[in-house]
Amino acid sequence: MSILVVGSAALDSVETPTGRVENALGGSAIYFSTAASFFTESIRMVAVVGDDFPQEHVAFLESRRINIEGLERVEGGRTFRWGGRYTDDLNSASTLFTDLNVYGDFQPKLPEPYRDTPYVFLANINPELQLNVLEQVNRPKLVVCDTMNLWINTSRVALMQTLEKVDILILNDSEARLLTGEDNLISAAKKILTCGPSRVIVKKGEHGAISLTETTFFSAPAHPLESVCDPTGAGDSFAGGFLGHVASVGNTAEETIRQAIIYGTIVASFNVEDFSLERQRILKRAEIDRRYEELRESTRY
Amino acid sequence: MSILVVGSAALDSVETPTGRVENALGGSAIYFSTAASFFTESIRMVAVVGDDFPQEHVAFLESRRINIEGLERVEGGRTFRWGGRYTDDLNSASTLFTDLNVYGDFQPKLPEPYRDTPYVFLANINPELQLNVLEQVNRPKLVVCDTMNLWINTSRVALMQTLEKVDILILNDSEARLLTGEDNLISAAKKILTCGPSRVIVKKGEHGAISLTETTFFSAPAHPLESVCDPTGAGDSFAGGFLGHVASVGNTAEETIRQAIIYGTIVASFNVEDFSLERQRILKRAEIDRRYEELRESTRY
Numbered sequence: 001m002s003i004l005v006v007g008s009a010a011l012d013s014v015e016t017p018t019g020r021v022e023n024a025l026g027g028s029a030i031y032f033s034t035a036a037s038f039f040t041e042s043i044r045m046v047a048v049v050g051d052d053f054p055q056e057h058v059a060f061l062e063s064r065r066i067n068i069e070g071l072e073r074v075e076g077g078r079t080f081r082w083g084g085r086y087t088d089d090l091n092s093a094s095t096l097f098t099d100l101n102v103y104g105d106f107q108p109k110l111p112e113p114y115r116d117t118p119y120v121f122l123a124n125i126n127p128e129l130q131l132n133v134l135e136q137v138n139r140p141k142l143v144v145c146d147t148m149n150l151w152i153n154t155s156r157v158a159l160m161q162t163l164e165k166v167d168i169l170i171l172n173d174s175e176a177r178l179l180t181g182e183d184n185l186i187s188a189a190k191k192i193l194t195c196g197p198s199r200v201i202v203k204k205g206e207h208g209a210i211s212l213t214e215t216t217f218f219s220a221p222a223h224p225l226e227s228v229c230d231p232t233g234a235g236d237s238f239a240g241g242f243l244g245h246v247a248s249v250g251n252t253a254e255e256t257i258r259q260a261i262i263y264g265t266i267v268a269s270f271n272v273e274d275f276s277l278e279r280q281r282i283l284k285r286a287e288i289d290r291r292y293e294e295l296r297e298s299t300r301y
Numbered sequence: 302m303s304i305l306v307v308g309s310a311a312l313d314s315v316e317t318p319t320g321r322v323e324n325a326l327g328g329s330a331i332y333f334s335t336a337a338s339f340f341t342e343s344i345r346m347v348a349v350v351g352d353d354f355p356q357e358h359v360a361f362l363e364s365r366r367i368n369i370e371g372l373e374r375v376e377g378g379r380t381f382r383w384g385g386r387y388t389d390d391l392n393s394a395s396t397l398f399t400d401l402n403v404y405g406d407f408q409p410k411l412p413e414p415y416r417d418t419p420y421v422f423l424a425n426i427n428p429e430l431q432l433n434v435l436e437q438v439n440r441p442k443l444v445v446c447d448t449m450n451l452w453i454n455t456s457r458v459a460l461m462q463t464l465e466k467v468d469i470l471i472l473n474d475s476e477a478r479l480l481t482g483e484d485n486l487i488s489a490a491k492k493i494l495t496c497g498p499s500r501v502i503v504k505k506g507e508h509g510a511i512s513l514t515e516t517t518f519f520s521a522p523a524h525p526l527e528s529v530c531d532p533t534g535a536g537d538s539f540a541g542g543f544l545g546h547v548a549s550v551g552n553t554a555e556e557t558i559r560q561a562i563i564y565g566t567i568v569a570s571f572n573v574e575d576f577s578l579e580r581q582r583i584l585k586r587a588e589i590d591r592r593y594e595e596l597r598e599s600t601r602y
Contacts (some may be wrong), residue, residue, distance in 0.1 A: 088484060109360065149448070183389065186525045206486065207508035208520070217599045221520035224487045258602035298518045299600050301559035 001111050001141075004040035005032045006108045006133045007123025007236070009047040009071065011017045013083040014275060019288065024276035025057050027080065027263045029122035029144070031233035035240025037064040037269040037274070038288060040248045044114045046133075048076035048106045059279065060281070069111045080152035090228045110136040119247045127158040131229065142252055144168040144243055145197075145215055152179050164196035165273050167252075170239055172203045172236035180263050185210065201261060203238060211261055216254055220261045221299050223269035223291060230275045234268040241267030241288075266291045278280055302442075302548045303343035307409045307434045308332045308424025308537070310348040310372065314384040315576060317391070317531050326575035327356050328381065329424035329447070332534035336541025336568040338365040339589060341549045345415045347371035347434075361582070370412045378403035390473045391529045392506055411437040420548045422540055423467065425449045425467035428459040435466050443553055445469040445544055446495050446498075447536065453480050465497035468553075471540055473504045481538045486511065502562060504539060512562055517555055521562045522591060522600050524570035535569040538581070542568030542589075567592045 006027030013022045029047040036043050044067045051073060061068050080103035084093035108129055117272055118141035122130040130145060145166040152158050152175060163169060169192055173185055182188035189212040193201045201211045208222040244263030249256045266288055273279045308330035314323045330348040337344050337537055345368045352374060362369050368377035419442035423431040431446060446467040452460050453476060454560040464470060470493055474486055486503055488577035490513040493581035502512045509523040543565035550557045567589055574580045 073435050133437045184316070190527075194434055204508060207505060217525055218602070219525070219599050220602075221521035221522075221600075223510070224518050226485055226487045226491070238569070255602070262602055296602070299522075301519070301521075301556070301563055301597070 001040070001119060001250050002037055002116035002117045003040060003119040003121060003243055003247045004043060004044045004046070004110070004114055004137065005029050005036070005121040005123060006046040006081055006129070007032060007121075007125055008103055009049045009053065009081050010080045010103070011053075012091075012232060012234055012276065013081070013096070014230055015085040017078045017088060018227075018229055019088070019275065021230075021275040025060070025080070026082065026232060026276060028125075028233075028236045030061070031236035031271070032121060032123055032240040032243075032278065033061065033066045034064055035237040035271070036187065036244030036247070036262075036278055037066055037240075038267065038283070038285055039241065039244030039263065041065050043067060043244075044070060044117055046072075046100050046108045046110060046114070048072040048074060048080075050079040050102045050187070072109070072116055074102040079103075079294050086231060090231050093232070108133050108136070118180050119234065119243055120144065121243050122146065122162070123239070124151075127151050127155050127162040127211075130162045131133070131158060131165070133216075134162070142167050142246065144170060144239065146170050146186065146239060147175065147179075149175055149178055160195060160218075163192075168199045168201060169197040170201045170203065170235075170242070172205070176200075176202050186212070199257070201242075209261055209265060211257065216236060218254075218258050218261065220258070220265055221295060223265060223295055224298070225269060225272070228272045231272050232275075232278070234272050237271040238264035238268040240264070261291060262295060263288065302341070302420060303418045304337055304413055304420040304422060304544055304548045304553050305342060305345045305347070305411070305418035305438065305441075306330050306337070306422045306424060307347040307430070308422075308426055309335060309352045309381055309404055310354065311381045311383050311404070312354075312395070313577065314382070314531060315531055315533055316386040318387070318389060319530055320529075320576065322531075322576040324382070326361070327383065327533060328578060329426075329534075329537045331362070331579065332537035332572070333422060333544075334367045334539040335365055335422055335578055336361065336565075336572070337545030337548070338367055338540040338541075339568065339586055340542065340545030341582070342366050342405060345371060345418055346369060347411060347415070349381075349403050349407045351380040352376050354380045371410075371415055373410070375403040380404075383391060384533045385533070386507075387532060391532050393413075394533070400451040402503050409434050409437070413561060419443070420544055421445065422448065422544050423463070424445060424537060425452075427465040428452050428456050431463045432459060432466070435463070441466050441588065443547065445471060445540065446550060447471050447540060448476065448480075450476055450479055461496060464493075467498050469500045469502060470498040471502045471504065471536075471543070473506070473536065477501070482484055484539070487513070500558070502543075504536065508568060512558065518557050519562065521559070521566055522596060524596055525599070526573070529573045532573050533576075534578070535573050538572040539565035539569040541565070563596060564589065567596065
């Protein structure tokens with residue numbers, strides 16, 4: 001079944017201890033869609049770029065059969081650019097610059113055929129825009145939402161309004177603590193369940209992820225990585241693998257969700273092995289499935 | 302099969318955000334033996350106390366059928382006392398006082414019948430004493446060792462000599478990083494495998510534990526705890542549950558080890574629910590088994 005993603009398209013300049021790239025393809029909607037494209041074919045992307053957005057990137061998205069009717073191209077505008085540096089702690093980037101450009105005026109407009117998409121991913125954008133997107137869709141089957149510390153700190157009211165309308169919130173451990181004021185992650189997750197989402201998924205980097213509903217608890221392992229090249233896009237790749245699998249199965253049973261969390265974990269683990277989307281460009285579905293079995297073996301007892 | 306543990310017996314005074322205790326039963330050998338006693342009956346303890354060590358504690362150990370022939374009682378001496386305070390971060394204690402007393406002159410002497418014990422746990426004592434213990438045992442089947450930042454910082458040479466002679470090192474994440482200088486835990490664990498142990502188990506608190514050998518990787522979940530009363534003794538309770546199960550099964554197959562890590566996780570999760578050994582005093586084997594099934598369910602996919 002189809003997936004709608006609304007997020008950013010960007011040209012990223014990233015430095016890590018192992019190297020650097022400039023103006024490389026990035027953005028939450030791009031990472032998400034590419035990751036989801038390993039699992040399902042009908043992905044509808046809403047994002048905005050300037051007329052400087054390289055045609056080769058458009059061609060790449062089309063090669064993944066991602067529907068880009070909703071990829072707005074602003075003539076005379078420049079694409080969102082982000083520059084960041086990761087030092088030895090690859091868990092958090094220092095932002096070197098943020099040139100919002102056309103992304104600063106982003107007003108998501110869903111093409112008419114997108115309005116009936118059953119699976120919706122609200123990537124990490126201003127929660128007011130997330131609310132706006134939800135007003136444009138017709139009773140989706142599942143709404144999954146991401147957020148970040150910026151919105152928790154600056155747009156809490158709108159964020160809480162958004163949360164009332166989403167089914168699953170995906171966020172990382174520090175965001176869960178910041179959002180709830182709870183240091184204990186189980187307590188933080190339970191508090192989030194009182195704000196609207198019926199499920200919360202907390203990503204813990206090298207420690208895997210946990211998923212809670214009112215009645216279920218799932219602990220997902222991390223793929224054991226010794227080195228990370230570039231963590232940019234890991235969260236969106238996780239979400240893409242996750243929702244891609246859910247949409248391909250077509251239900252939200254606990255079993256499906258658990259498998260989807262593992263698939264999300266795996267696509268993210270591949271994504272961080274190289275800069276930008278380089279690893280995903282050459283990734284094969286068989287590699288995903290092999291790592292899925294390895295991960296299963298690593299938790300069996 | 303029998304287990305030998307060499308470690309401390311102590312009277313602990315502990316403050317946490319939820320309460321405090323004074324001169325409560327503690328010490329690595331005590332926590333370990335109690336935890337192991339849920340799984341196996343033949344536990345041989347070597348430790349030292351003063352003549353102020355309350356008879357009720359001796360009676361408690363005897364009630365768990367722990368062999369205390371090796372519990373040395375120094376007439377006119379005082380028992381080791383430790384005082385610590387946990388603030389909101391329950392992962393690390395501030396030491397308020399350390400009165401080594403008779404423990405300061407501890408020279409482990411194994412009673413003759415202990416020398417042939419197949420399973421040996423070297424609790425967190427000076428690595429020179431750990432080496433000394435290994436000289437007193439006859440070809441044990443399995444030697445498991447614990448350590449801490451104090452010995453890593455002050456007795457690294459002796460610690461490395463000990464590691465050459467142990468089969469399994471159990472330590473926590475910060476200790477693994479300190480010992481190896483590796484920030485990545487997988488890299489840290491692999492480095493430890495080059496120092497002697499054929500297996501390393503890294504405890505990660507709320508994130509569970511990982512176990513590595515040259516050819517295997519196991520990721521164990523944590524029991525999802527919302528509140529911790531007192532973390533004192535969690536590591537030794539983990540080790541006790543772990544080795545207790547291994548000794549009860551009588552082999553060190555990967556399957557046995559994995560189950561043992563889960564049992565260790567569970568006994569530790571109970572131990573932190575109350576001060577000192579209070580929770581273990583009333584714990585039933587059926588409760589352990591119930592939590593074992595819950596944990597299995599929380600990782601199933």
